[in-house]
Amino acid sequence: MAPSTSPAADLAPAPGGAPAPAPGPVATTPRARRDGDVVGLGRARAVAFVAPALVLVGVFLVFPAAWTLYLGLLDYSLTGSGAQAPVFVGLGNYTSALSDPAFAKSLYLTLLFVGGSAVLGQNVLGFSLAWYFRAAQRPVRATLSVLVLLAWILPGSVVAFLWQALLDRRNGTLNALIGTTDMAWALDHPMAVIIVFNIWRGTAFSMLLYTAALSTVPRSHLEVARMAGATRWQQLRDVVLPTVKRHILTNTLLITLWTFNDFSPYLLTGGGPNRESEVLPVYIYKEAIIGGHLGYGSAISLLLLLANLVIAVVYVRLLRTREPEAA
Amino acid sequence: MRLPSRATLLVSGLATSVVLSGCVGAKSAEDKSDPKANADAKDVTLVISANDVVGGKNAAEASWITEKVIPGFVKAQKDKGVTAKVTFNGSGVEDEQYKTKLELNLKTGSGSDVFAADGIWLGELASAGYVKPLKDVVGDKPASWDGWSQISKAVQQNLTFKDQLYGVPNGTDGRVLYFNKKLFAQAGLPESWQPTSWDEILQAGQALKKLKGVTPIQINAGVPMGEATTAQGFLPLLAGTGKPLYDDGSGSWQGDTQGVKDVLGFYQKLYGGGLGDPRMQQDKAGRDQSFAEFSQGKIGILAEGDYFWRSVICPSKADCATTSMPDRDKVVGWAKIPAQKPKGGVNGQDFVSVSGGSGWMLNPKTKYPQQAWELMEFMASKEMQTELSKAQIRISARGDVNNETLKNDPLLSFISSEVLPLTTYRPSDEKYNEVSLAIQQATADVVAGKSPDEAAKTYSTSLEKAVGAEHVAGS
Numbered sequence: 001m002a003p004s005t006s007p008a009a010d011l012a013p014a015p016g017g018a019p020a021p022a023p024g025p026v027a028t029t030p031r032a033r034r035d036g037d038v039v040g041l042g043r044a045r046a047v048a049f050v051a052p053a054l055v056l057v058g059v060f061l062v063f064p065a066a067w068t069l070y071l072g073l074l075d076y077s078l079t080g081s082g083a084q085a086p087v088f089v090g091l092g093n094y095t096s097a098l099s100d101p102a103f104a105k106s107l108y109l110t111l112l113f114v115g116g117s118a119v120l121g122q123n124v125l126g127f128s129l130a131w132y133f134r135a136a137q138r139p140v141r142a143t144l145s146v147l148v149l150l151a152w153i154l155p156g157s158v159v160a161f162l163w164q165a166l167l168d169r170r171n172g173t174l175n176a177l178i179g180t181t182d183m184a185w186a187l188d189h190p191m192a193v194i195i196v197f198n199i200w201r202g203t204a205f206s207m208l209l210y211t212a213a214l215s216t217v218p219r220s221h222l223e224v225a226r227m228a229g230a231t232r233w234q235q236l237r238d239v240v241l242p243t244v245k246r247h248i249l250t251n252t253l254l255i256t257l258w259t260f261n262d263f264s265p266y267l268l269t270g271g272g273p274n275r276e277s278e279v280l281p282v283y284i285y286k287e288a289i290i291g292g293h294l295g296y297g298s299a300i301s302l303l304l305l306l307a308n309l310v311i312a313v314v315y316v317r318l319l320r321t322r323e324p325e326a327a
Numbered sequence: 328m329r330l331p332s333r334a335t336l337l338v339s340g341l342a343t344s345v346v347l348s349g350c351v352g353a354k355s356a357e358d359k360s361d362p363k364a365n366a367d368a369k370d371v372t373l374v375i376s377a378n379d380v381v382g383g384k385n386a387a388e389a390s391w392i393t394e395k396v397i398p399g400f401v402k403a404q405k406d407k408g409v410t411a412k413v414t415f416n417g418s419g420v421e422d423e424q425y426k427t428k429l430e431l432n433l434k435t436g437s438g439s440d441v442f443a444a445d446g447i448w449l450g451e452l453a454s455a456g457y458v459k460p461l462k463d464v465v466g467d468k469p470a471s472w473d474g475w476s477q478i479s480k481a482v483q484q485n486l487t488f489k490d491q492l493y494g495v496p497n498g499t500d501g502r503v504l505y506f507n508k509k510l511f512a513q514a515g516l517p518e519s520w521q522p523t524s525w526d527e528i529l530q531a532g533q534a535l536k537k538l539k540g541v542t543p544i545q546i547n548a549g550v551p552m553g554e555a556t557t558a559q560g561f562l563p564l565l566a567g568t569g570k571p572l573y574d575d576g577s578g579s580w581q582g583d584t585q586g587v588k589d590v591l592g593f594y595q596k597l598y599g600g601g602l603g604d605p606r607m608q609q610d611k612a613g614r615d616q617s618f619a620e621f622s623q624g625k626i627g628i629l630a631e632g633d634y635f636w637r638s639v640i641c642p643s644k645a646d647c648a649t650t651s652m653p654d655r656d657k658v659v660g661w662a663k664i665p666a667q668k669p670k671g672g673v674n675g676q677d678f679v680s681v682s683g684g685s686g687w688m689l690n691p692k693t694k695y696p697q698q699a700w701e702l703m704e705f706m707a708s709k710e711m712q713t714e715l716s717k718a719q720i721r722i723s724a725r726g727d728v729n730n731e732t733l734k735n736d737p738l739l740s741f742i743s744s745e746v747l748p749l750t751t752y753r754p755s756d757e758k759y760n761e762v763s764l765a766i767q768q769a770t771a772d773v774v775a776g777k778s779p780d781e782a783a784k785t786y787s788t789s790l791e792k793a794v795g796a797e798h799v800a801g802s
Contacts, residue, residue, distance in 0.1 A: 078430050079448075080757040083455035096792075169606070184606050270551060273609030274775040289427055291764060292451075 065305065072299035078292035086295065093299035102275060103300065106283040110260065113195060113279050118259035121199035123252060126206020130214055131236070145207070152204035160267035163197060167268075186269045190277035194265040201264070206251055213247035214240065246319060253315035257308055280304055360459060362466035366697045369409055373699055376416040376429075377443035384419035385638055387646045387719030392417075395714045400705050404698070411698065423553045433457035433690065440693040441702055443497070445685045446485030447554070447753050447760075452688075453488045454757040459691040460491035465700040474707050477725040481752075485684040488755055494688035495707045496724035500632045501746035502563050502680045503661045503738075504528070510627050511660070513538055521662045523669050523677065525567070525593055528628070532602040535627035542604045544628045545617050548594055548770035549608035556770055557763040558681050558753065559630050564590040566679035566751045567666035572762070573754035574800065580762060582799035583787035589667060591769060591779035598774045605774045622650040630664065636738050637721050646719060661738055663746060673751060682750040684724070722747075758794045765789035 041049065072093055076086040097103045129148065133141045151159070166173045169184035186193050217240050225235045241248075263281045265271070271278035271286060278286070284304070288297025365371070375396075379389035397413045404411040416439055418425055426448055432438030434457065444452070452458045461469040469492065475483070478496055486494040508518050514534040522528045528544065535543035547560040565572055568586035573579075581587055597603040607613045607620075618639045620626045629635070640652040640659065652658065664679055666672030672679040687706060693699045705711060712723045716732040722743055723729050733740045753759060769786035773779055790799050 077455075078427075078434070079451035079455045079457070079760070081454040083434070083457070169610070184610070186611075187606050187609055270611035272551060272611060273606070274550070274771045290423060292430075292760065 065302075068298045068302050068305070071295055072302050074295045075293075076295035076298070078289070078294055080292070082292075082295075089295070093296045094303070097296065097300050097303065102278075103283065105275065106278050106280050109191065109277065110279040112191060113198070113262075113265070114256055114259045116191075116195040117198035118202070118255040119252060121195065122202045122206045122255050122259075123248070125199060125203045126251075127210045127248075129203070129207045130210035131240075133211060134214060148204045148207055151200050152202065156264055156267065159201065160264065163268055167193065187273045190269045190273065194268055194277055194279075197268055198259060198262065198264070202255060202259070206255060209247060209251045210244070213244040217243045249315055249319050253312065253319075256311055256315075260308060260311070261304070360464045360691045360696065362464060362696050365695050368695060368698070371404065371409055371411045371695050371698045373411065373413045373441065373693075373695060373702055374416050374439040375413065375441045375702070376418070376439035378418055378420065378422060378425040379443075380417040380419035383648075386648075387638070388715065389415070389417050391711075391715045391718045395718075396702075396706055396711060399711065400702055403705065404701075409698075413702070421553060430455075430457065433692075436692050438690050438692070440690050440695065440699045441687055441706075442690065443685055444494070444688045445554075445683060446496070447683055447755065449486060449488045449493055449688075450755045450757040451760055453493060457691075458493050458688050460493055461689065461700070462491070464689050464691050464693070465696050468697070468700055472704055474704065474709075474725065477709070477727050479726065481747075482684060482724050484752065484755075486686040486688070494686040495703050496684055496686040497707075498721050498723050499682055499684035499747070500634060500722060501682050501742040501750055502559055502630060502632045502664060503742065503746060504628055504630050504664055505621070505635065506531075506628045506660045506662065507621070507624055507626065508658055508660045509624060510535060510538060510541055514627070518660065520660060522665045524665050524671075525564075525667050527665065529596060529602065531628065532597070536602060538627075540625060542607070542620065542626045543602045544597055545603055545607065545621075545626050546594070546597060546630045547608070547614070547617075548598065548767075548774050549613065550764075550767045550771050551611050552608065552614050553767065554763060555614055555631075556767045558683065559632060560594075561590060561766050561770060562681045562751070562753065563630065563664045563679055564593060564667075566681065567664065567672045569666075569671055569673060569675075571673055571751060573756065575754075577800070579798050579800040580790055580794055582790050582801050583783045584800060587769075587786065588779050588783045591773050591782050594770055594773045595779055599776070608774045609771070618650045622652050624658070633722065633739060633742050636661075637719055637736075641719070656737075661741065663749075676749050678746075678749055680746045680750040682747065682752055686724075761793040762790060765793060 037043075037046070039046075073088060073090060074086040075082050075089045075092070077083050129144065133145070136144075154162075164186075167185040169175070169182060169187070172183075172185070174185060175181060175183050221239050221243075222235055225239050230238065261281055262279075263285065265277055265279055266282045266285065269277040271282040280300070281304075284297050284300050287293050287300065375392060377385070377388065377392065379385035379392070381389045381393060383389075392415050397415065400413060401411050418428070420428075422445065426445070429438065429442060429444065429448075430452070433452070434455075449458070474495070482496045482499050483492065485499065486492060486496050504522075506520060511518060511520060511531075514531075514537060516531055516534055520531065522531065532543040535541060546564075547556045549556055552560075562572060565581070565586055568589050570581060570584075570586050572581055574581075598605040598608065607616050610616060617626065617629060618635070621629050622640050631639075636655075636659075639647055639650050640655050641647040642651060642653050642655050644651045644653075666677055666679055669677050687703050689696070689699055689703065707724065709725060709727055712725050712728040713732070715721070716723060716728060720732055720736045720739060722733065722739055729743060733743055756762075765786050768789065769782045772782035772785060787799060787801070
């Protein structure tokens with residue numbers, strides 16, 4: 001990315017590695033060359049082109065974020081006098097969130113959920129499946145990938161209902177299959193249930209991404225490694241992983257963020273029993289909507305947003321440091 | 328060209344947002360409803376909503392609305408030369424979810440013209456400005472309605488906030504202990520069981536525990552049960568310790584008091600001592616499970632309101648679906664809820680209960696306030712209430728209807744003659760919902776294994792946060 005021969009050398013490198021304009025016959029006038037206006041649109045038309053996107057970003061991203069920030073400073077509530085005339089409480093919501101043991105517990109459970117189901121579960125399983133598919137026979141590969149994809153494309157409500165039927169305490173499929181009676185899975189092992197559920201639900205994405213990534217590994221490299229006597233594990237470690245490293249990071253970034261904000265655990269356990277599986281999105285829902293504390297909910301939402309940003313920044317940094325190696 | 332930098336973008340975005348946002352809340356205080364709006368309209372559109380759905384939850388009431396109320400009202404309007412289009416917007420969800428949906432609807436200025444609401448929500452809704460007194464929305468007409476003379480003051484109180492009426496009551500209820508006579512016979516307990524103290528409930532539980540596959544006692548606890556935990560479990564028990572939750576005189580709520588600790592201790596004996604099924608109280612669908620198990624004869628004693636009798640275990644398969652009990656009248660017995668010990672309840676009573684009642688409220692944003700009120704009047708008319716009791720007998724708000732219908736149902740006449748005189752009501756305070764949530768959490772803690780003292784302490788902290796420390800009475 002970012003070829004050094006770009007005529008727009010005086011343009012500050014776009015943050016986030018946006019593709020630099022390619023040199024072409026259009027960018028011929030000296031003025032365009034100086035301004036980087038390679039397409040020759042002129043300022044007004046360029047603004048007209050980006051305006052719709054900026055408006056969308058402003059209305060659907062910046063505005064809600066600022067609105068959340070504002071609400072988080074009020075004792076705004078869904079009902080009662082706090083809905084009629086909210087009082088400004090400054091950082092009160094933030095301090096009470098940070099001192100609330102339920103919030104700390106919820107944060108811990110969220111990290112457990114993200115770590116267990118996304119970073120480890122979906123990543124490893126998705127990679128293993130993709131790796132296995134390379135050598136697998138066509139019918140096996142087709143059947144398996146359809147099954148995995150099915151878990152991904154079914155609507156959430158349908159899936160939640162299926163899982164409730166699977167895990168039900170009285171007449172659940174799982175209890176019938178393994179011959180246990182009166183095992184209330186969602187109550188006795190709530191975190192394990194939502195982690196396994198999310199692995200099952202989300203592995204397809206990692207599998208698809210890694211399948212594509214693995215196809216970029218040059219066969220010749222693997223053959224050379226094999227001829228040099230490398231074991232399968234050594235081939236994986238020394239040839240494949242370095243090549244797909246960036247894919248792994250990208251994939252991990254995406255599934256981490258999705259899982260962090262995932263609300264579907266609520267459909268399975270409702271955050272219970274007694275808050276044992278109350279991940280942050282569920283905690284926010286319960287505080288803001290059920291408890292009616294919209295201001296407090298907004299404050300925690302903003303904390304969640306910050307956590308997301310931190311994760312994103314860390315991954316983007318990691319990606320950048322890998323750039324020279326990958327080039 | 329140089330694109331605007333990120334900082335510029337962010338600043339302009341922020342500026343736009345601030346302009347757009349203005350400030351929340353203050354708007355609703357300004358707008359005045361106009362009672363005379365569209366009073367002479369020839370075409371009227373109204374929407375009724377309730378937590379009822381044909382073929383599902385509260386099916387009988389849903390059919391009553393769609394088959395009796397709407398056609399009747401449309402015909403009555405047609406006779407006056409008005410074309411009315413009335414639709415029913417039903418739902419069949421947990422009450423908490425219905426409440427949330429209702430609040431969000433009212434908040435955004437949408438929502439049905441006439442909607443069902445639990446009287447206990449009134450404090451919150453009115454303080455938020457989501458509902459307004461009838462006389463502000465409709466004018467003088469409601470005050471002169473002849474139906475009020477048939478509705479007792481106590482029942483009117485359910486839809487009254489700060490001395491203003493906000494709607495028309497639909498009925499009232501009372502809580503009792505239901506028990507399965509078949510199981511009682513097997514356990515050697517009397518068919519006409521009436522415990523006089525908490526200990527006697529526990530003793531019956533011990534006897535029932537010997538039966539295989541039977542959960543002896545289920546008294547609602549925990550957060551998933553929502554208001555059922557507070558109204559059917561905690562509050563009747565607390566009333567049995569002698570003091571109500573909220574003291575009107577001093578304006579204080581019971582915090583970490585002996586009474587609260589006793590109630591939580593009772594829960595511990597139930598769920599820690601193998602008399603109740605703690606996991607059912609923690610399950611998301613626990614209340615529905617308790618309904619199903621009671622109807623299958625797997626629960627010995629269950630504390631519930633009369634809703635349970637008429638809407639959950641009624642003999643009619645069409646109305647009560649999978650939880651219907653064809654042999655209900657033979658198998659199911661009931662008893663008053665005893666105080667902790669004789670004469671130990673509020674006002675020195677031997678027995679206690681908690682009552683509430685829902686009603687029909689009016690959306691202040693309705694386009695047709697006069698016609699909406701006529702619809703409410705029609706729904707609460709003697710004719711329509713009699714029709715409702717035919718579909719599903721219940722304690723109507725109207726005395727004239729009760730006189731004719733309740734004698735047909737042994738439990739409802741029992742509640743109206745034995746329970747309502749000694750019942751207690753929940754405080755109609757805007758903070759009640761939050762207090763109720765703290766109560767649910769306290770019972771959940773005990774069910775999950777914490778000690779009553781510990782749970783009471785956490786409860787007291789949440790309570791102080793909700794209502795302010797100066798309004799909490801300690802031990």
